Amino acid sequence: MGEREGSIIARSDAGVQERLSKARVEIRLADLDRDAAKIANLFSQPSIIGHLSGIAPSRFVADKWNRIFEEQNTFIVPATPEGIKDLYESYNNNGLDSKKVLLVAENKEQIVGTVAVVKYTDPGLTYHIISQLDVDQYQRRRGIGRKLLRTADALIFLPRNMGGLGGVGAETGVIGINEGGFVGDMFKHEGYRSIGTQRDFCVSWDRRAREFPFRDSDRFQITRQEFFDSLQEKRVNIADLRKLLPKR
Numbered sequence: 001m002g003e004r005e006g007s008i009i010a011r012s013d014a015g016v017q018e019r020l021s022k023a024r025v026e027i028r029l030a031d032l033d034r035d036a037a038k039i040a041n042l043f044s045q046p047s048i049i050g051h052l053s054g055i056a057p058s059r060f061v062a063d064k065w066n067r068i069f070e071e072q073n074t075f076i077v078p079a080t081p082e083g084i085k086d087l088y089e090s091y092n093n094n095g096l097d098s099k100k101v102l103l104v105a106e107n108k109e110q111i112v113g114t115v116a117v118v119k120y121t122d123p124g125l126t127y128h129i130i131s132q133l134d135v136d137q138y139q140r141r142r143g144i145g146r147k148l149l150r151t152a153d154a155l156i157f158l159p160r161n162m163g164g165l166g167g168v169g170a171e172t173g174v175i176g177i178n179e180g181g182f183v184g185d186m187f188k189h190e191g192y193r194s195i196g197t198q199r200d201f202c203v204s205w206d207r208r209a210r211e212f213p214f215r216d217s218d219r220f221q222i223t224r225q226e227f228f229d230s231l232q233e234k235r236v237n238i239a240d241l242r243k244l245l246p247k248r
Helices: 003-022 032-043 059-068 081-087 144-157 179-189 224-234 238-243
Strands: 026-029 093-096 100-107 110-118 127-135 169-175 193-203 214-223
Touching: 026 144, 032 081, 032 110, 059 081, 100 144, 110 144, 127 144, 144 169, 144 179, 144 224, 144 238, 169 179, 169 193, 179 193, 179 214, 214 224
Parallel strands: 127 169
Antiparallel strands: 026 100, 100 110, 110 127, 169 214, 193 214
């Protein structure tokens, strides 16, 4: 890494830490009984819905496209409270010990972000999956996205005696239409590396064309060693990282 690049990253890290400290949000387990409507409103935002796989703006649109995709094993869910409850029905059924965990960022009783972690414990599947990392379009550039990602990473990589899973790796996908590549850049800044692009990986809503085109997914991975190396480079304290974990 060149000296100039290193200085840019160092200043960026200082800014990130400051924004993280100012992001007065609580990261907690989602409670669908009280959060479903707020998550539905978040997912309905124009700058978010196009980046979510299989989320429709209404029940009518979802029903129409489920008929179209009937033979393609593709299911569309509406951004309604009922749709959100259906989508995340199998999440958080055993708290942080659930196989599928949905976390929300809350600020003054408003849901301003989400992130999901799907744990793979089956033989041969060793990387946990991070998905649905989204931040309210009016609450961005405050460090909320990074706080959500670091919380998900903490859950995956911290050892079990610290409340984590002791995982060996994590993987995520970013629908390849994100503006300016910001989301992918955030993952790379947190130590993830690009592993390529999966073509026609999913469908997402195009509000201008009012249809569900197939989208590519830019894939990123990080190993446990890469994660802790990244923390050391950024001088992130493990004790502070542990504090990000929601209460069990």
